[in-house]
Amino acid sequence: GQNIDQPTEMTATEGAIVQINCTYQTSGFNGLFWYQQHAGEAPTFLSYNVLDGLEEKGRFSSFLSRSKGYSYLLLKELQMKDSASYLCAVVDSNYQLIWGAGTKLIIKP
Amino acid sequence: IAGITQAPTSQILAAGRRMTLRCTQDMRHNAMYWYRQDLGLGLRLIHYSNTAGTTGKGEVPDGYSVSRANTDDFPLTLASAVPSQTSVYFCASSEGQNTGELFFGEGSRLTVL
Numbered sequence: 001g002q003n004i005d006q007p008t009e010m011t012a013t014e015g016a017i018v019q020i021n022c023t024y025q026t027s028g029f030n031g032l033f034w035y036q037q038h039a040g041e042a043p044t045f046l047s048y049n050v051l052d053g054l055e056e057k058g059r060f061s062s063f064l065s066r067s068k069g070y071s072y073l074l075l076k077e078l079q080m081k082d083s084a085s086y087l088c089a090v091v092d093s094n095y096q097l098i099w100g101a102g103t104k105l106i107i108k109p
Numbered sequence: 110i111a112g113i114t115q116a117p118t119s120q121i122l123a124a125g126r127r128m129t130l131r132c133t134q135d136m137r138h139n140a141m142y143w144y145r146q147d148l149g150l151g152l153r154l155i156h157y158s159n160t161a162g163t164t165g166k167g168e169v170p171d172g173y174s175v176s177r178a179n180t181d182d183f184p185l186t187l188a189s190a191v192p193s194q195t196s197v198y199f200c201a202s203s204e205g206q207n208t209g210e211l212f213f214g215e216g217s218r219l220t221v222l
Contacts, residue, residue: 033210043199099152101151
């Protein structure tokens with residue numbers, strides 16, 4: 001079966017750096033998305049990786065290793081507003097989107 | 110630009126009743142999706158449509174139906190609601206089938222008693 005694994009919950013301190021990992025086993029690969037979802041709100045797009053390597057976008061970066069079935073989202077200079085769930089999703093060979101259950105990130109002052 | 114609009118935002122429904130969740134987008138996207146989100150389970154695809162006039166079943170389609178009469182509208186119908194359909198429902202759209210960013214509506218919180 002197809003599977004996306006992410007930690008259920010992580011805690012970090014304001015101003016610090018946190019890395020949220022995502023491992024996947026899917027039938028084929030056509031890209032990996034990261035979305036942010038604040039409590040009670042809709043998911044919003046953060047990043048998309050289809051080639052190996054690091055994509056940087058401001059305080060957020062996303063890394064992909066297709067050979068390892070692994071990605072991470074790196075958040076720098078954490079702010080209280082970064083408290084949210086972070087969803088990893090993979091596009092498989094049939095262009096179906098497989099979602100992880102999400103990682104709840106708690107930021108402490 | 111409104112993006113995606115869902116209605117209602119919240120609804121309490123008696124079991125056995127019929128309910129339609131409405132979804133409208135103004136981005137002229139070809140693909141639209143209905144997801145449900147339950148605590149600890151993440152987003153699960155109910156039905157999708159890659160273009161107007163076509164629909165397909167997702168991971169959890171039982172008890173739900175959809176139609177795509179035009180590009181903009183993609184309603185989700187529960188023919189006879191059951192308590193296990195209590196969830197938050199998100200409508201989403203993208204230019205092509207999962208080939209780009211998904212844009213989500215604000216969600217519809219449905220409680221079936």
